[in-house]
Amino acid sequence: MSLAMLLTALLLPPPPAPPEPPAPGDVVPALLAEAGIGYEVDGDGDYRVVFSWAQESRTQMVFVSGHTEDVAGRRIREVFSPAAQLEEALDADTANALLRDSQTRKLGAWELAGDVLYYVIKLPEPLDAPLLELALSIAAETADDREIVFSGELDAL
Numbered sequence: 001m002s003l004a005m006l007l008t009a010l011l012l013p014p015p016p017a018p019p020e021p022p023a024p025g026d027v028v029p030a031l032l033a034e035a036g037i038g039y040e041v042d043g044d045g046d047y048r049v050v051f052s053w054a055q056e057s058r059t060q061m062v063f064v065s066g067h068t069e070d071v072a073g074r075r076i077r078e079v080f081s082p083a084a085q086l087e088e089a090l091d092a093d094t095a096n097a098l099l100r101d102s103q104t105r106k107l108g109a110w111e112l113a114g115d116v117l118y119y120v121i122k123l124p125e126p127l128d129a130p131l132l133e134l135a136l137s138i139a140a141e142t143a144d145d146r147e148i149v150f151s152g153e154l155d156a157l
Contacts, residue, residue: 027126028064028077034129037136041066051140060144062136068125075125079135081143083110084117084150107138110146117150119143 028047032039039047045066052059060081068075090098090112098117102109108121119142121135 026066028066028132031127031129031132032064035133037133039064049136049140051137051144053144058144060140060147062140062143064132064136076122077125077127078120078122079108079132079139080111080118080120081139082116082118083143083146086112086115086117090117105142107135108142117146119146 029039032047032049037049039049042048042063047064047066049062049064050059051062062079062081065078065080068077070076098110108119111118111120119139121139123131123135
C-alpha cells in the first residue's frame with residue numbers, strides 16, 4: 001500500500017454504525033404487521049412509517065420509538081411526527097398557540113427537540129394494533145397540518 005493510500009485511509013471518517021436494533025421482544029413489528037402498515041427501522045432503532053394522501057399529494061413521516069421508557073413501573077412508548085425544522089426560536093405568539101392547540105388534543109401534544117417541532121403521543125404498554133394505528137394516524141395528520149402552517153405547501157417532512 002502506498003503512503004498516499006495509507007494516509008487517505010487513516011484520514012477517512014469511520015463507516016457509519018449499523019442501525020441500532022429494536023429491543024429484544026419488541027412487539028411493534030407484530031402490531032404494525034397486524035395493522036397492515038409497512039415500516040423501516042432507522043439509524044436510532046425507531047420504526048419509520050410514511051403516510052401518503054394522494055388527493056392532497058402529501059406525505060408525512062411518523063416514528064414509533066424502538067424503545068420504551070419506564071415511568072413508575074409502566075412502559076411508555078412514543079409515537080412522534082416532525083412538523084417543522086425551525087431556523088430560529090419560536091416567538092411567544094407561536095409558542096402560546098401551540099400550547100393552546102395541545103390543550104385541545106385528547107391524545108398527544110407539541111414538543112420541541114433541538115430545532116425540530118414534533119407532535120408526540122405517549123402510549124402505555126401493552127398496546128394493541130388498533131390503538132397504535134390510531135396514534136400513527138393522529139400524529140401524521142396533526143403534524144402535516146402544522147407543517148402546512150409553517151411552510152405553506154412545502155412537503156419536506
